[in-house]
Amino acid sequence: MTSDTANSQDLSFTILGTGALGGFYGSRLLVGGSRVRFIAHSDVDFIRREGLRVDSPLGDQHHHPVEVYADSDEIPLSDVVCVGLKTTQNHRLVELLRPLVGEGTLILNLQNGLTMEEELAEAFPQAVVVAGLCFLCSNKVGPGHIAHLDYGLVSFAPLDARGRERIPDLMAAFSAGGVKVESQPSLPQARWRKLAWNIPFNGLSVLLDVETNRIMADPDGRALAEQLMAEVSLGAETCGVPFDEGFMPRLMEITEAMTPYAPSMRLDYLARRELEIEFMYRRPLREVARRGVRLPAIEAVARLLTLFDRRNRSAET
Amino acid sequence: MTSDTANSQDLSFTILGTGALGGFYGSRLLVGGSRVRFIAHSDVDFIRREGLRVDSPLGDQHHHPVEVYADSDEIPLSDVVCVGLKTTQNHRLVELLRPLVGEGTLILNLQNGLTMEEELAEAFPQAVVVAGLCFLCSNKVGPGHIAHLDYGLVSFAPLDARGRERIPDLMAAFSAGGVKVESQPSLPQARWRKLAWNIPFNGLSVLLDVETNRIMADPDGRALAEQLMAEVSLGAETCGVPFDEGFMPRLMEITEAMTPYAPSMRLDYLARRELEIEFMYRRPLREVARRGVRLPAIEAVARLLTLFDRRNRSAET
Structure with missing residues (x-):
């Protein structure tokens, strides 16, 4: 068939x-x-x-x-x-x-x-x-x-x-x-658009031990999400699929309007499962680095997540 | 007198x-x-x-x-x-x-x-x-x-x-x-040299809830410290007081050789005192930003610390 x-x-x-x-x-x-x-x-x-x-x-x-x-x-x-x-x-x-x-x-x-x-x-x-x-x-x-x-x-x-x-x-x-x-139509564009949400909100929900509403409610949490999202945008641009103007503010608005939401990485963390750092953070970083660009705040967050993940899975219950 | x-x-x-x-x-x-x-x-x-x-x-x-x-x-x-x-x-x-x-x-x-x-x-x-x-x-x-x-x-x-x-x-x-x-001889140089240690190790000791030896023992902890230290170096250079070649590797060696050490910010955090984020992170960031340069990983760490600090001091004991 x-x-x-x-x-x-x-x-x-x-x-x-x-x-x-x-x-x-x-x-x-x-x-x-x-x-x-x-x-x-x-x-x-x-x-x-x-x-x-x-x-x-x-x-x-x-x-x-x-x-x-x-x-x-x-x-x-x-x-x-x-x-x-x-x-x-x-x-x-x-x-x-x-x-x-x-x-x-x-x-x-x-x-x-x-x-x-x-x-x-x-x-x-x-x-x-x-x-x-x-x-x-x-x-x-x-x-x-x-x-x-x-x-x-x-x-x-x-x-x-x-x-x-x-x-x-x-x-x-x-x-x-x-x-x-x-x-x-474009897989890379679709992937990078999804990363624009995943990279800030998955990582921060683990590092800060909160759901999305708490990130959005705090000016520093929001600033941090926006900083990471701006680096994703630079990554997308570097890979030839720049975001439309207005895409990121719209994404923040949508997140603002969401009910308290636990991203999958937070659920993984709470269940002491291995975190999806490699494909959600390190691969995008690598794709961008291959083109000569670095995303330093995302790098730092990826490393912090790696350390949190290791501690989380080695911790005694 | x-x-x-x-x-x-x-x-x-x-x-x-x-x-x-x-x-x-x-x-x-x-x-x-x-x-x-x-x-x-x-x-x-x-x-x-x-x-x-x-x-x-x-x-x-x-x-x-x-x-x-x-x-x-x-x-x-x-x-x-x-x-x-x-x-x-x-x-x-x-x-x-x-x-x-x-x-x-x-x-x-x-x-x-x-x-x-x-x-x-x-x-x-x-x-x-x-x-x-x-x-x-x-x-x-x-x-x-x-x-x-x-x-x-x-x-x-x-x-x-x-x-x-x-x-x-x-x-x-x-x-x-x-x-x-x-x-x-130079106050700005002295201050930036001290920040080269303070910015990575104070912040990470709070975010990771460990003393310096645990940061140094983990390849990702060490990479993160080095990433932050490299941004401090860029800051020092931007402010006209570049580090000597060899300064940062030497600082890492000294830290490696130290006994387990709780930086002051970790002691403050454990005692639920307000963290010295303003003068240790935000002022250096501002001095560098005034000269048109950003230090993104330090920015991200400063924001994370702000959120950790707020939660720490509002938490019920």
């Missing part, structure tokens, strides 16, 4: 990583009528036995039975593989994807950060790579149990022309499940 | 602020034979009654009786007024000094930070201003009780030629009390 002949509802999906993100979108795709294969790790037996629960303002779901696999299982090929693992797992991502990717398989990368699409395209020249940038507040609250709190938009951006052609079907499948969707 | 006619032992001192710093140096000046008048705040009655204790590797001292005043008392003029208050008190420093400063009084500023000597000279044109940069680890452990832990060097630097002439007598008086002394 290729996307040319399929209706969107006919697309099949494999969700690599049934966590807060993969579990939520997989659930919505099931609701929309797609066939969905989940790959889970610690809770694969639980989900096989008890199914997958997703509590959500879009309606609570209990999918049971559900097609779930361990990554060591023989897994049928799907049209689309959604990468729902944290970027902290990226050292083993290619190996995990290898049995899941055939000729023309669409790899939909739902991760944060920069440069992973390029790596995937290099590792899988037979595949088509599309990024799905997720604006989602969701949490895994127990085995096979996801709590979706708010938001959910997926913004699709293709790595190349082959990906661009397949985005309408992806949008239809997600949309059928009640997920808001949009598409952006 | 003027310095021209006095022996160093004949110099009289008023110590404004009988804390970890003023209490220690006042004690050493007493030991060296100088007349010393202490101004204390919360513990003036205690010191009047019980005297002043200073525990020190140089020998424990119990000065009793001791000449101690509240700042509202009538206080005889001394030849030298030592400013031993934290810079967080600088908004009232001129007012506190006014009754203590006569024609030719030497104001010896023992504070950290930048630009206060210039302010003092402007407020007291009849006085002579000298900076005494203190390399000291000392702590106030109770009313009238100081614990000197290590170090103690005072590096004297004059604001102008009048100050330069009086430094030898100051050095003699401190030296007579067993304090190591040196002099530096």
